[in-house]
Amino acid sequence: MELLRIIRKRWPALPLIVCGKSVEMDVAVSAMKLGALDVLDKPFSPDRLHDSTHRLYRERQSQPIIPFESSVGLYAVVGVFGEGAMGRAFKVRRGHDLYALMLLRSAIPHESSAIMRWRRFSHQAKALREVQAPTLSVW
Numbered sequence: 001m002e003l004l005r006i007i008r009k010r011w012p013a014l015p016l017i018v019c020g021k022s023v024e025m026d027v028a029v030s031a032m033k034l035g036a037l038d039v040l041d042k043p044f045s046p047d048r049l050h051d052s053t054h055r056l057y058r059e060r061q062s063q064p065i066i067p068f069e070s071s072v073g074l075y076a077v078v079g080v081f082g083e084g085a086m087g088r089a090f091k092v093r094r095g096h097d098l099y100a101l102m103l104l105r106s107a108i109p110h111e112s113s114a115i116m117r118w119r120r121f122s123h124q125a126k127a128l129r130e131v132q133a134p135t136l137s138v139w
Contacts (some may be wrong), residue, residue: 001027004034013097015056019044075101 007014018031021042028039037059038052081089081100092101 001030001034004031004036008034013095015059017052017056075099077101087126 004016005019007016012035016036017038017040018028018036019040020027021043023031023039025043031039037056040048040052053067075092075094078093078098079091081091083089090101092099
């Protein structure tokens with residue numbers, strides 16, 4: 001538990017799965033309270049580990065989309081991932097957490113409808129899922 005406390009203090013957003021032999025209920029509860037996603041009791045099956053890591057991956061991919069007005073001043077830009085026809089992607093920091101922040105261009109001349117803008121947004125969001133950090137997208 002002490003190692004988990006140190007990790008949590010130093011990297012609060014790091015997703016963790018705790019593995020141990022004969023993990024008792026109180027230890028498992030303490031680990032979950034300290035932010036562990038799951039506690040696996042050894043020996044565990046590869047399927048169980050796969051399920052836990054897949055759930056961790058899904059949670060990391062379901063990221064918040066926040067309005068630009070709410071995000072001003074909350075994030076410090078620490079790098080640029082790149083720029084394309086759809087917009088520019090920045091690497092930003094808020095506290096200890098790193099995010100990919102996508103600024104989409106507001107309009108492209110051939111986009112005549114909100115549906116086309118939504119398709120562009122969805123396409124870009126899928127591309128940003130490749131980034132190993134939570135994603136914030138701004139219209």
